[in-house]
Amino acid sequence: MKPWQKNVLYIVVIYFILLLGPIAGLDIPRIIQDIVQSPSLLFTQILVGLINGAIIAIIALGYTLVYGIIELINFAHGDLYMLGGFAALTVMGMFGMEDGAPLGTAILPMLVALLVSAGMCAGLNVVTERYAYRPLRNAPRLAPLISAIGVSFIFQNLGLFWGGLRSFIPIMGNTAAAPKSFPDLLPRTDIFQALGIETKIDFTVKDLTVLVVAVGLMVGLNLFVQRTPAGKAMRAVAQNREAAKIVGINVDQIIVLTFLIGGALAGAAGLLVGLYNNTIVFTMGFTAGLRAFTAAVLGGIGNITGAMLGGVLIGLLSALSDQYLSSRWTDAWVFGVLVLILVFRPSGLLGENLQEKV
Amino acid sequence: MQNVLKALRANLILGGVAAFTVLLFGGWSGSMIGWLLGTAVGYLDTHEQSIPHPKVGLRIGAINGFALGLWVAAASLVEGLILRPLSGQAIVPLPQDLLHAVVGLAVTTVAAALMGAMQGLPRRRSKLAHQTTHGSLSRRQGTLLILAAILLFFPFADRMAQTGWIATVIQVLIFAMLALGLNIPVGYAGLLDLGYAAFFAIGAYTTGMLSSPHLGIEWNFWLVIWIAAAVAAVAGLILGSPTLPLRGDYLAIVTLGFGEIVPIVFRNLTEIRIVEPISSLFATLLNRPELAICLVGCEQPFNLTNGETGINPIGRPWLPFIGSFSSTNYLPWYYLVLLLVIFSMFMINRLRNSRLGRAWTAIREDELAASSMGINRVNVKLLAFAMGATFSGFAGAFYASYITAIFPSVFDFSVSVIILCMVILGGLGNMIGVLLGCVIIMSADRLYLPQFAQVLKGFLNTTVLPNIANPALRDFLAISVDPIQMRLFLFGLVLVVMMIVRPEGLVPNSRRRAELHSEDVVANESLADVRSVG
Incomplete structure (x- = not known):
């Protein structure tokens, strides 16, 4: 294609986007007007996007860690995170937590919930790896994928079953499939107001807590992978499994470790999302998993920094789309942007261009 | 007798499927599933061997079909005599049950025998076909004929047996x-x-x-x-x-x-309204809305x-x-x-x-x-x-x-x-x-x-729940034991187990099968060597 042809093509594409965009909410004059009218709303949405993006990024890390090591799209990961949310809710129920319980009494249950949900998810993930993925390590490439889809269905159903345990866990409410309300424990005190700064942006302690925990987990993971011997071994296995075996790395152990870390992150994300959105439902794993997986691919699957970047981007994009485009079209916009980015960068934003093996 | 025992063991999976079907659906479903699976058994047990004559195939098919039919008949009796009363369905008189069982057995045997006989036909039509006793069909044509018959008559059989599977x-x-x-x-x-x-x-x-x-x-x-x-x-x-x-x-x-x-x-x-963008830009700049050219959905948005x-x-x-x-x-x-x-x-x-x-x-x-x-x-x-x-x-x-x-x-x-x-x-x-x-x-x-859910629900309501004293447990059983709710679980379990048992699928592509069996590859390579030398 000659340069001028390319330019004409771009102009045609832009014209069609302008022509058809308004159907899906891309009405640029209105958007500009909205932003000019209340800029603080824009900042609020960016904040919401950042927090949701951080949670998505934590889930995306689970996808990308596993993919980096055994090249498997672990479809069950999103549902694992959902189960983490249910475990956290169960712990809250056992401590008798209710909306607006004082922070002093709520700290212990939250810590226990973090431990329980992270531990349970890590354990489940390891068990899954042992019985559903390991036997298929040398099978045709699609077999583990189907197995992962199967595990995802099993987890989703477990969530439904768990939600129906009203006779034993009263906090689950009456209907199994209905969304469960998660106790609202983090205070909604506005930080800027408390500090005496006059702004129109809502930035509450709740936001800060979730953001700090999420960022802390990501930084911790990055340090672990980059600085510790086990992290080094993980990177080695990801790079070349055979060679890693030759230099004496126990590959099976490293894979188990990867699943353990990914599961723990998913469990933590389950608690965080419960605390932040105050509602969990057994299907949320699927939607969140899809977003997180998209985030991982967007950043370049197998790349840890890429997963974080992708997660934040997707969170921002969906928050802004909810506000300025049209919330009904948000998913379409997210996937549309994904397709667009992959067309121009076929291995994701930060993914290295794989050399074709000959 | 020994042959039948052997056949019973060989057709364990299909027999289980047949029995399960009969247990769930009851009635004449035994004959239906016997007809379908009997044909399958007749094919599976003979198609890999070379059967010299239709009569041999007929005998092998009949033995295996009979074994499968025993499953059907046994399940038919269990369903009619035990499961029906326990799950609170209408009770069928004993002669009717026996009839279901016997007809199921007969249909299964005949279906398998027929299919087996077809496998005994010559592989391709010989030039002397009109002189031999067993017709002018080839093995492939015979098999296809039976399949075609099953597909064509299925709706009628379904209506006769009142199974209602056609939807x-x-x-x-x-x-x-x-x-x-x-x-x-x-x-x-x-x-x-x-x-x-x-x-x-x-x-x-x-x-x-x-x-x-x-x-x-x-x-x-x-x-x-x-x-x-x-x-x-x-x-x-x-x-x-x-x-x-x-x-x-x-x-x-x-x-x-x-x-x-x-x-x-x-x-x-649902609400499409398309306005030409350049004209609408001018309309905004000049502040004259009538300049914008509206293309679709002008009066009211187009649904x-x-x-x-x-x-x-x-x-x-x-x-x-x-x-x-x-x-x-x-x-x-x-x-x-x-x-x-x-x-x-x-x-x-x-x-x-x-x-x-x-x-x-x-x-x-x-x-x-x-x-x-x-x-x-x-x-x-x-x-x-x-x-x-x-x-x-x-x-x-x-x-x-x-x-x-x-x-x-x-x-x-x-x-x-x-x-x-x-x-x-x-x-x-x-x-x-x-x-x-x-x-x-x-x-x-x-x-x-769905049928399993219905039967299980009936079973719970008539047999189990009235005998449970603990109200919490009863409540739990009543809402949680529901196969429809466990649909995803069962589906997922089947996927995982199937992948672990047969990662390349139930009927692998012949090409991929060749890749998985190294001896064939070696044989091919040595063949290639010979060719290159020659």
Whole structure:
């Protein structure tokens, strides 16, 4: 294609986007007007996007860690995170937590919930790896994928079953499939107001807590992978499994470790999302998993920094789309942007261009 | 007697399936399942051996069929005498039960014997056929004849046996068409497509828009089905084109993205108003709104797809003598979809053996090598998507017209995943395997599970619950023991177990089987050596 042809093509594409965009909410004059009218709303949405993006990024890390090591799209990961949310809710129920319980009494249950949900998810993930993925390590490439889809269905159903345990866990409410309300424990005190700064942006302690925990987990993971011997071994296995075996790395152990870390992150994300959105439902794993997986691919699957970047981007994009485009079209916009980015960068934003093996 | 015992052991799985079916459905279902599985047994137990004479095949088939029939008969008696009273269903008199059991046994034996006998026919028609005693059929023709008879008479047998399976069978056949279509990109060309339901949706919505009073266009079904297939094919080209530079899992996620986008688009195309952008820019700058040129939906926004409510009603096919197909009479629908499936199988088979089909295999095995051999990988990949989409266009058109209403929620990700599971479970790239996977998944999901739920519910309500004192436990059992709620769990479990037991699918592609068995490869290599030396 000659340069001028390319330019004409771009102009045609832009014209069609302008022509058809308004159907899906891309009405640029209105958007500009909205932003000019209340800029603080824009900042609020960016904040919401950042927090949701951080949670998505934590889930995306689970996808990308596993993919980096055994090249498997672990479809069950999103549902694992959902189960983490249910475990956290169960712990809250056992401590008798209710909306607006004082922070002093709520700290212990939250810590226990973090431990329980992270531990349970890590354990489940390891068990899954042992019985559903390991036997298929040398099978045709699609077999583990189907197995992962199967595990995802099993987890989703477990969530439904768990939600129906009203006779034993009263906090689950009456209907199994209905969304469960998660106790609202983090205070909604506005930080800027408390500090005496006059702004129109809502930035509450709740936001800060979730953001700090999420960022802390990501930084911790990055340090672990980059600085510790086990992290080094993980990177080695990801790079070349055979060679890693030759230099004496126990590959099976490293894979188990990867699943353990990914599961723990998913469990933590389950608690965080419960605390932040105050509602969990057994299907949320699927939607969140899809977003997180998209985030991982967007950043370049197998790349840890890429997963974080992708997660934040997707969170921002969906928050802004909810506000300025049209919330009904948000998913379409997210996937549309994904397709667009992959067309121009076929291995994701930060993914290295794989050399074709000959 | 010993032969029968041996046959009982050999047909353990099919026997279990047959017995389970009878336990669930009861009545004359024993004869139905005996007929179907008996034929399968007759084929399975003889087709790998060379049977010298139909009589030998007849005997082997009859023994194995009898063994299977014993399962059916035993299950029939257990169902009638024990399970029915326990699950609170109407009790059938004893002679009736015995009749069910005996007829089931007989039908199974005869079906298996017939199929076995067909396997004893000569492999191909000999030139002396008219002189031999056993007719002029070849083994293949005989087998096909029996299959054709089963497919043709199934609705009548179903009506006679009062099993009412035909509605499910139509659904199975719709999904068979989809699975066969998906098998082209995934199985033949090796392009993992996670958003195949998008094309199904496009086919269905095309039909819905062109043959429903919603938009005021009511064209004939026989025309619309071709348009739907063509639109789906074009959509395959369009949605396939951005995936060309991508490989592996990146390709999968882009197809998944399209699979998500398409239903959202159909869900939300309810208020369309298109204004030409340049003129509207001038209108804003000059502050004269009348300058903006409005193209679509000027007076009131245009409602194309009717959102979540969907398009309803959709026109049905019409034929002379039969008239318009009705929703109460399944026969015409059954034969129509059967015809479509057979047509698809024929077309796909021809495609597979064509130059294009071989090119698909080549890019699946090694894209780089294929393109350096002169295969245009852009065209070949796009055609794989387009061809796969075509068949889902047919399926979508039939589906829309059969259900007479379409909603965007029917075409979500889980449909794509289920179709993909059928393809992989059955055996990638193998048409028979794909059909088998489809039959297993669909019948388990749509036929066995609802019935199992009903029987279990009856069993709980009449036998278990009244005897439980603890109210919490009773409450728990009453709401949690529901197979419909456990549908995903069972499905997932089956997927995992099947993958671990047979990772290459139930009926692996012969080519892939060759790859997995190293001796064959070695043999081929030594053959190649000989050739190069010679």
